[in-house]
Amino acid sequence: MDTMTLKGMRFFGYHGVFPEENRLGQNFYVDLELKLDLERAASDDDLNYTINYAELHALTKTIVEGPPYKLIEALAGGIATTIAEAYTMINEVTVRVTKPNPPFEIHFDGVTVELRRKRDANGRIIPA
Template sequence: MDRMVLKRIVFYGYHGVYPEENRLGQKYFVDLDLRLDLSRAALSDNVNDTVNYAEIHAVVKEIVEGPPVKLIETLTEKIASAVLGTYTSIIEAKVSVTKPNPPFDITFDGVTVELRRKRNQSGNIVPVED
């Protein structure tokens, strides 16, 4: 299966458990690793034969910059479900969301949640089992 990878897309959102997170907001970094068949697009050189990554960006932006959620686990799930639900040619998606500045006294590069989801034979979106 082919891959389309969108790396470290930056958004500004208001997610978090603490009220100051919802009030002040912060940057979030999103990575997408999408599995799909790109052979037709590779041969045709036609954007209509692929998944337009500018459109994927718009879908993700609406979620991350939209209504706040408490957990980045929830945010990550919403992104995975929206991408797979919107683009039926995508078979599997690995979505990572990094919150670089959680509001507590710790020095590190942030916390990342990574989820892998796929479309099963019935068309339902399910976790990927290793």
Template sequence: MDKITLSRMQFFGNHGVFPEENKLGQRFYVDVELVLPLDKPGRSDALEDTVNYGEVFFRVKDIVEGKTFKLIEALAENIASELLHHYTSINEVTVRVIKPHPPFAVLFDGVTVEINRKQA
């Protein structure tokens, strides 16, 4: 199946279990893979025959920057649900949320949650 992938979208959000995370916020990275047929837009060269990835970016931005979640698992689930609900041409979506600086004293580059959901 064909895919549209939006990689390393950067947003500032207030997600986390600790109150200071909700107050101060931090940067998050989000990857979204959309599985959908791209043969029709490939032939027609028409935006209305595909998913507008600029619009997808702003939908994800609204969720990451406009809501607060304790868990990045819940953030990923909300993004996947919104995209599948709004774009019925998407058969499947994979969402990766990366929290590059978790608030505890260990040395690693971050935490990533990846979920995969299919159209009902």
């Protein structure tokens, strides 16, 4: 399987358990790693045989900047499911969501959740 990766997408959202997070918002970073067959896109040099990464970015932005989730695990799951359902040529999707500034007094680069989903033999999206 071939891989398409979108790294370091930055969005502003209102996700979190605490009311202040839902009111004030904060940055979230999202990475996507998609497993799909890109052979025809590579040989024909034709956008019709791949996924337009500008559309992937826009779809991810809509989710992250949309209604709030309490947990970044749920946010990552929403992104993974929406992308896998929208693009049936994707066999597997990995979503990494980083919350760089969690609202508590410790110093680190943030917390990242990574979820991996794949398409089973019946076309359903399942944990990988």
